[in-house]
Amino acid sequence: MSIIVLVLALCAAALVYYTTTALSRTRSRLPLPPGPEGNWDFGRSTSSFAHVSFQELETLFQEYGPVVTLKSGSKTVVVIGRQQAASDIMEKEGASLADRPKWVAASEIVSGGMRILLLNSGKRFRKLRRALHSHLQAKAVVDYEPLQMRYAKNVILDLIDDPDNHACHARRYAGSLILALTYGRTAPGRSDDPEIVAVARCLQRVGLAVRPGEYKVDEYPLLRYWPFYRKELRVWHAEELALFRSQMDTVANNMDTVQPCFGKYLLEHQGELELKYDELVYLAGTMFGAGSATTASAISLVIMAAACFPAAQRAVQQQIDEVIGGDRAPNFEDYAALPRVKAFILETYRWRPVGGSGFSHRASRDVFWKNYCIPKGTVVIGNHWSICRDPALFEDSDDFNPDRWLDDLGRIKDDVPFFNFGFGRRICPGQYVADKSLFINTALILWAFNITQVASEPIDPTSFVSVGVSISPQPFKACFNKRVEGIHRLLEGYGISH
Numbered sequence: 001m002s003i004i005v006l007v008l009a010l011c012a013a014a015l016v017y018y019t020t021t022a023l024s025r026t027r028s029r030l031p032l033p034p035g036p037e038g039n040w041d042f043g044r045s046t047s048s049f050a051h052v053s054f055q056e057l058e059t060l061f062q063e064y065g066p067v068v069t070l071k072s073g074s075k076t077v078v079v080i081g082r083q084q085a086a087s088d089i090m091e092k093e094g095a096s097l098a099d100r101p102k103w104v105a106a107s108e109i110v111s112g113g114m115r116i117l118l119l120n121s122g123k124r125f126r127k128l129r130r131a132l133h134s135h136l137q138a139k140a141v142v143d144y145e146p147l148q149m150r151y152a153k154n155v156i157l158d159l160i161d162d163p164d165n166h167a168c169h170a171r172r173y174a175g176s177l178i179l180a181l182t183y184g185r186t187a188p189g190r191s192d193d194p195e196i197v198a199v200a201r202c203l204q205r206v207g208l209a210v211r212p213g214e215y216k217v218d219e220y221p222l223l224r225y226w227p228f229y230r231k232e233l234r235v236w237h238a239e240e241l242a243l244f245r246s247q248m249d250t251v252a253n254n255m256d257t258v259q260p261c262f263g264k265y266l267l268e269h270q271g272e273l274e275l276k277y278d279e280l281v282y283l284a285g286t287m288f289g290a291g292s293a294t295t296a297s298a299i300s301l302v303i304m305a306a307a308c309f310p311a312a313q314r315a316v317q318q319q320i321d322e323v324i325g326g327d328r329a330p331n332f333e334d335y336a337a338l339p340r341v342k343a344f345i346l347e348t349y350r351w352r353p354v355g356g357s358g359f360s361h362r363a364s365r366d367v368f369w370k371n372y373c374i375p376k377g378t379v380v381i382g383n384h385w386s387i388c389r390d391p392a393l394f395e396d397s398d399d400f401n402p403d404r405w406l407d408d409l410g411r412i413k414d415d416v417p418f419f420n421f422g423f424g425r426r427i428c429p430g431q432y433v434a435d436k437s438l439f440i441n442t443a444l445i446l447w448a449f450n451i452t453q454v455a456s457e458p459i460d461p462t463s464f465v466s467v468g469v470s471i472s473p474q475p476f477k478a479c480f481n482k483r484v485e486g487i488h489r490l491l492e493g494y495g496i497s498h
């Protein structure tokens with residue numbers, strides 16, 4: 001009897017094995033999503049295709065459908081350009097797409113395998129994300145509002161003093177905030193501060209090292225063990241490690257006096273977080289790179305949109321005037337009463353997504369979508385630019401229309417899927433801080449000023465520069481005409497003075 005049971009069990013196991021392997025063989029014989037023939041030039045592109053024009057990719061989506069495969073030699077990149085496909089692939093299959101491409105030069109050598117943005121998923125990645133979550137999750141970021149208010153107030157005062165340098169003021173806001181959150185610095189930073197210049201240099205170097213084709217070690221990983229191979233990569237790592245260590249050492253040496261901040265938290269909870277000193281040093285050090293240029297760029301884009309679309313700007317100002325009246329400045333408590341501010345920000349995010357053409361993920365196993373297979377190892381990118389123009393979701397998607405985010409009662413719609421902050425398990429952990437920064441800066445700037453174009457130098461809203469993984473508008477001129485009397489007086493009381 002027991003032999004019969006054993007034989008039956010073996011037969012059942014064989015049947016299961018046969019059907020699952022046969023099925024997976026059949027499934028993996030499915031083709032890749034369609035795409036143009038021949039070699040695509042990834043040669044000089046950055047991690048995010050910055051050299052390929054957004055329009056060029058959009059034309060491919062129109063021709064081949066929502067998911068397009070591009071090939072260059074042995075490299076395959078799958079690019080997603082529509083919202084439903086992004087949900088189906090990047091979100092639902094998020095666990096299979098949490099890896100990054102193998103960047104030996106940028107990640108393993110320059111970053112010592114510790115820069116979270118470039119790390120593969122795995123134990124270290126999960127520990128770092130958990131540590132970030134403690135300080136950047138929605139309920140934690142409420143604590144940063146006073147700082148954000150204070151630095152946003154400084155933006156207004158800077159714009160009054162020196163309107164031509166509006167982009168610089170946005171950068172100063174974003175940089176000061178990150179340094180305060182990370183290291184408890186209270187003095188607002190300056191963009192020519194040697195420390196900020198040094199951090200920016202590190203970012204540029206990583207940006208260079210991440211370019212496909214820039215370093216042969218990405219194709220031939222064994223080269224990294226050749227002692228004379230591209231020594232600058234090791235020098236860059238040593239320099240940034242020394243810089244990040246010195247920033248964290250300052251916190252460590254002043255634990256009694258330093259303001260509560262991410263760095264202090266990391267040091268206090270190092271054991272529980274199971275992080276080595278250099279891991280936490282890098283985690284704190286790379287916050288600036290991830291959160292500073294992106295936030296500054298988004299604030300500049302709000303200014304650009306206001307100058308380019310006066311009617312949309314007026315609609316926000318009308319609501320601000322109704323809610324705030326003439327004897328105070330907007331603050332975080334006005335958030336719920338100012339849905340038009342939020343709608344203006346969402347539309348700016350959509351109109352000019354800071355994430356540009358998207359950041360690379362990599363399939364850690366075969367991913368199936370419709371009748372296609374994206375094989376393990378393929379680089380997969382959600383193309384923010386095209387997804388934000390998805391005709392199925394956004395009518396007249398080239399128009400700047402904040403009303404599309406409002407329901408009939410003037411409230412923010414809560415059912416529009418949106419990927420401004422990336423996808424799946426790699427979604428931007430700083431999104432709640434960023435949203436609050438955008439809210440307070442937009443509310444204060446549009447309360448304080450009417451922004452117009454300079455007639456002799458019209459803005460070209462299609463012209464961008466690539467900054468690290470994000471895009472930023474080319475420098476542009478705008479006029480900031482005061483629309484409130486006594487701005488200095490009304491801003492008094494929001495943090496220490498400028």
Ligand code: HEM
Binds near residue numbers: 290355421423430
């Ligand atoms: C408007 C401002 C911002 C935008 C548009 C933005 C957008 C993004 C995007 C698109 C990604 C890549 C997601 C993906 O791979 O799918 C990302 C990653 C990241 N962002 Fe942001 N971000 C912003 C602000 C911030 C801030 C303020 C912080 C920190 C305080 C931050 C920290 C990070 C980090 C650490 C990552 C890497 C996450 C990972 O690879 O797992 N970001 N962000």
